[in-house]
Amino acid sequence: MTTKQPDGWSSKLGVIMAVAGSAVGLGNFLRFPGLVADKETGGGAFLIAYFISLLIVGLPVCWIEWTLGRFGGSRGYNSSAGIFHAVIGRPWGKYVGILGFIVPVGVYFYYVVIESWCLGYAWTSFSGGLDLGKDAAAYAAHFKQFAGLGADGSVLGLKGPFFFFVGVFILNYVIIYRGLSKGIEFICNWGMPLLIFIALVLLVRVLTLGTPDPSRPELSVWNGLGYMWNPDDVLGGLAKPAVWLKASSQVFFTLSVGFGVIISYASYVKRNDDVVLSSLTATSANEFCEVGLGGMITVPAAYAFLGASAVAGGTFALGFNVLPQVFAGMPYGHLFGGLFFTLLFIAAVTSSLSMLQPGIAFLEEGLGLDRKGSVTLLGLVTAVGCTLVVWFSEGLKALSTVDFWIGDVGIFLQGTILVYVFNLAFGFEKGWTEAHHGADIAIPRFFRPIIRWVAPAYLTAVFLMFMLRNLAGWNLSFTAPAFSPTEPVLDLIGGEGHPPSGVARLTALFLIIFTVFTVVLIQRAGERWNRR
Amino acid sequence: MLISVGAVATLFIWCLVRVLSVKKRLDHLAHVEPVGRDELEKR
Numbered sequence: 001m002t003t004k005q006p007d008g009w010s011s012k013l014g015v016i017m018a019v020a021g022s023a024v025g026l027g028n029f030l031r032f033p034g035l036v037a038d039k040e041t042g043g044g045a046f047l048i049a050y051f052i053s054l055l056i057v058g059l060p061v062c063w064i065e066w067t068l069g070r071f072g073g074s075r076g077y078n079s080s081a082g083i084f085h086a087v088i089g090r091p092w093g094k095y096v097g098i099l100g101f102i103v104p105v106g107v108y109f110y111y112v113v114i115e116s117w118c119l120g121y122a123w124t125s126f127s128g129g130l131d132l133g134k135d136a137a138a139y140a141a142h143f144k145q146f147a148g149l150g151a152d153g154s155v156l157g158l159k160g161p162f163f164f165f166v167g168v169f170i171l172n173y174v175i176i177y178r179g180l181s182k183g184i185e186f187i188c189n190w191g192m193p194l195l196i197f198i199a200l201v202l203l204v205r206v207l208t209l210g211t212p213d214p215s216r217p218e219l220s221v222w223n224g225l226g227y228m229w230n231p232d233d234v235l236g237g238l239a240k241p242a243v244w245l246k247a248s249s250q251v252f253f254t255l256s257v258g259f260g261v262i263i264s265y266a267s268y269v270k271r272n273d274d275v276v277l278s279s280l281t282a283t284s285a286n287e288f289c290e291v292g293l294g295g296m297i298t299v300p301a302a303y304a305f306l307g308a309s310a311v312a313g314g315t316f317a318l319g320f321n322v323l324p325q326v327f328a329g330m331p332y333g334h335l336f337g338g339l340f341f342t343l344l345f346i347a348a349v350t351s352s353l354s355m356l357q358p359g360i361a362f363l364e365e366g367l368g369l370d371r372k373g374s375v376t377l378l379g380l381v382t383a384v385g386c387t388l389v390v391w392f393s394e395g396l397k398a399l400s401t402v403d404f405w406i407g408d409v410g411i412f413l414q415g416t417i418l419v420y421v422f423n424l425a426f427g428f429e430k431g432w433t434e435a436h437h438g439a440d441i442a443i444p445r446f447f448r449p450i451i452r453w454v455a456p457a458y459l460t461a462v463f464l465m466f467m468l469r470n471l472a473g474w475n476l477s478f479t480a481p482a483f484s485p486t487e488p489v490l491d492l493i494g495g496e497g498h499p500p501s502g503v504a505r506l507t508a509l510f511l512i513i514f515t516v517f518t519v520v521l522i523q524r525a526g527e528r529w530n531r532r
Numbered sequence: 533m534l535i536s537v538g539a540v541a542t543l544f545i546w547c548l549v550r551v552l553s554v555k556k557r558l559d560h561l562a563h564v565e566p567v568g569r570d571e572l573e574k575r
Contacts, residue, residue, distance in 0.1 A: 015550065047536055229533035277554070281547035292537045440533040440554045 021350030045237020100260030109385035148393030201326025224303030258415030366525025
């Protein structure tokens with residue numbers, strides 16, 4: 001059974017750039033450094049757990065996604081639901097791929113909002129409007145106003161932030177409308193080298209900062225690097241389940257595995273083209289940006305200017321409160337600050353485009369829509385989701401609710417499903433042979449037991465640990481266990497001193513409606529595919 | 533730091549060099565006889 005391929009990559013490097021562009025995002029430059037710098041669960045123990053997770057989960061799941069994607073593409077399917085329909089070959093198979101639509105589209109609801117913050121901050125920084133002096137509270141107040149943290153609906157009353165959001169939203173759809181090679185590949189081919197160039201410029205700037213305040217010699221960039229990278233109690237750290245959970249979560253998020261993006265991108269790869277080396281190259285490009293660039297820029301710079309306390313506030317605080325203050329303190333700070341937020345914007349736009357493509361592919365092949373129709377329908381769906389996130393901006397409640405249920409739970413679930421489908425439904429031996437078809441390099445044989453046994457067991461254990469941590473509220477301590485559900489769960493069910501949140505409940509209801517809507521679409525798509 | 537950064541940078545550069553230098557033997561992949569341009573024109 002074959003159907004026409006609606007679009008395709010124009011070169012092998014193009015698909016690698018697109019996958020790397022999807023993987024390199026805000027997490028590389030903000031989340032990863034924050035996790036390594038965390039004194040409780042970071043340091044050398046985190047890095048060892050991170051690299052082990054990369055080896056036994058990250059790389060294998062990447063190879064699995066690329067292999068299943070190319071296989072599905074050769075059968076004429078480019079969406080996760082279609083690919084699972086082809087791989088599993090049962091009537092229920094297509095529903096297994098539901099998360100390949102829900103996760104990328106759901107994450108897009110809030111990711112494009114953060115993307116617009118990056119563009120807004122780049123613009124403000126270049127124009128000198130982000131130099132707010134030495135008062136940390138001024139930067140926090142600026143971000144609070146810009147993102148509408150103070151009150152629901154306040155962003156719509158601000159011309160600047162709302163303008164940036166609408167502009168970025170439209171920009172994504174203009175690019176995606178141009179198609180795979182003329183849109184996504186074109187942007188990634190220019191964007192990724194530019195991103196690496198900007199990151200290298202910033203890296204040189206940070207490494208030559210020395211001691212910005214001679215009266216405080218302990219605050220130097222070298223001490224900042226030491227604070228972040230020096231291993232402390234490695235063995236003690238590795239004994240903590242929280243370290244492994246954070247490390248494997250970061251590997252998942254940073255590689256975009258379980259997003260439904262790689263499987264869709266790989267479906268456009270030609271039947272005889274390599275997937276093993278391409279996958280490894282995209283993964284190593286992401287790791288270079290994360291460990292080699294992201295890990296060397298943000299935290300050391302923040303430490304050199306403001307000390308250890310500045311890097312402990314979380315991803316958004318580090319990116320939008322601390323770093324503008326850091327850039328304001330250095331010569332030509334508006335220029336370097338503008339470059340940094342431009343870098344974040346490029347990283348974000350190459351990722352957000354990848355979140356739209358699986359949805360476009362599904363609507364085209366499932367409902368028979370043309371590009372214009374699929375872009376319009378997906379545009380309407382995401383406009384509703386984004387409006388929810390933008391409107392209910394107080395305390396970022398809607399954003400964090402979608403992030404937890406889609407961006408955390410959904411990705412873990414989809415990654416685990418992928419490994420089991422590859423090993424059980426597709427068949428390990430068939431999958432191993434399929435991966436090596438047209439391969440430029442061979443997967444080392446020690447990955448056979450890893451893909452077959454270790455990755456499924458490890459993923460299952462991590463997923464259970466994640467659920468125990470967040471739903472049951474286990475503090476991940478064996479010596480002094482305590483159980484208290486985390487905030488996203490308490491927001492829905494309420495708890496002692498924590499009334500349920502109306503916004504969180506409304507957001508959850510919207511996500512349920514969105515899921516039901518997707519099930520109906522998949523059912524309609526299945527009827528169409530059965531008629532082929 | 534040097535080990536981590538060095539390892540990922542080396543792997544990235546090695547992969548990039550391999551991707552840019554690989555020339556695929558289509559006859560070998562598809563298990564068919566190599567077909568030259570003159571042969572194609574005859575057919």
